[in-house]
Amino acid sequence: MSKNQANRNKSYEKYVNSKVPKPNILKNCLWAFFVGGIICTIGQVVHNLIESIYKYTHLDTSNITTLVMIFLGAFLTGIGVYDIIGKKAGAGSLIPITGFANSIVAPAMEFKREGYVMGVAAKMFSLAGPVLVYGISTSVIIGILYYIF
Amino acid sequence: MAIKKIGSQTIKLFNPPSIISTSTIVGPKEGDGPLSKYFDTILQDDLYGEDSWEKAESKFIEEAVKSALSKVRLNLSDMDYLIGGDLLNQLMSTSFAARSLQIPFFGIYGACSNSTEAMSLAAMLIDGGYADKIATTASSHFSSAERQYRFPLESGNQRPLTSQWTVTGAGTTILSSNGEGPYITHVTTGKVVDFGIKDAANMGAAMAPSAVDTIKTHLNDTGFKPEDYDIIITGDLGILGHEIAMEMLEKEGYNMSNVFKDCGIEIFDNERQDTHCGGSGCASSAVVFSGYLYEQLKAKKINKILLVATGALLSPTSSLQGESIPSIAHAVTIESKLRN
Incomplete structure (x- = not known):
């Protein structure tokens, strides 16, 4: 690329950035805060119910709550509701574990037509895969650091 | 020759x-x-x-x-x-x-x-x-x-x-080869233009320079002026791309204000249908021309249009490899009747 082109591209980028519509950050944050909060509150209610009814240990209860929340995320994805929530809530429904369930179930549903092996199974982790790889890697690194210090 | x-x-x-x-x-x-x-x-x-x-x-x-x-x-x-x-x-x-x-x-x-x-x-x-x-x-x-x-x-x-x-x-x-119109009278083939936009979610901005390039070339080659056309309509620049293309053309001295439109803006009611920047895709220009514009030409409500479909030539692979978005625009002049 010549210097002229590079300059032209640079000034065009600046011009475009000045015209790009800006998202309403406050409104988006409020949506994310409240929807994320509701999801977490539901999680807490499930946790308390399981703990008081079935008398599991605290750790077991956490694991079961996680399972329930994953089921809810997957179920709402399956009936076509989670994408509508996600459109409004953004990170509010993306970050909780229900969002993680959504990122696995959505491609699994989408690629069912390509078969259960190369479609569902192969594409299932196309969105969640990077989260798993870097999530697990980070936890291993932090574990090592914790062990040393 | x-x-x-x-x-x-x-x-x-x-x-x-x-x-x-x-x-x-x-x-x-x-x-x-x-x-x-x-x-x-x-x-x-x-x-x-x-x-x-x-x-x-x-x-x-x-x-x-x-x-x-x-x-x-x-x-x-x-x-x-x-x-x-x-x-x-x-x-x-x-x-x-x-x-x-x-x-x-x-x-x-x-x-x-x-x-x-x-x-x-x-x-x-x-x-x-x-x-x-x-x-x-x-x-x-x-x-x-x-x-x-x-x-x-x-x-x-x-x-x-x-x-x-x-x-x-x-x-x-x-x-x-024979029929009573509308007729395709001129064809301007676009070159691939790339102003370095990399955001695949902003194709309007990526494609606007290619539309501008083809429209300018067409007007220079034919000697037509924007006002010779009833409508100069791009394929799917969308709201942002249309605004950019309009400003770029006006900066070059072309007065587009009354004739310049975009199929991607026309096809949806953006406020109500929540499309963000309008429509896109091959079908945008295809259905707006074959449906709406063709009928207007047939009924002689409009007589001469320049249809400029715009394409963003990216692929999922090129985006992942960090390439910018090459774009192209092809123009055809369509007239309801032939004049000599």
């Missing part, structure tokens, strides 16, 4: 082919938009009774070609060529439609510029004496495009404000 070529990139057709028929088929969202009364078929089910989005899109093309032919009582066997393209890998929907249509087939890829690319090539083939009747098609499907270029449909993510909504539908035109 290229006796029909004028200027640097334009062809003036000696025997302008006539667009004798068109047909359109669109999905429910497009059917709910402001141009709904101009479409031939509005589907309630965007799977069209098929079991995949790609097959549905293929059926759009098949049915649109058949319907355009039946309007002028022609058969598939009367067609010399089928020229068309879509957005999918290996032109899946067009190739599979061509498998059942059984017309000699040229598959083309110019992304969303397919509609005018097909019309350009068809017009030149007919003017050159290589064919009498040609069908052109361009199609796209929101759901088949999403799964190839973006995210699974049920994924709970937010679309950026600059993104556009892929039009679900197919538009077809039937070109003939």
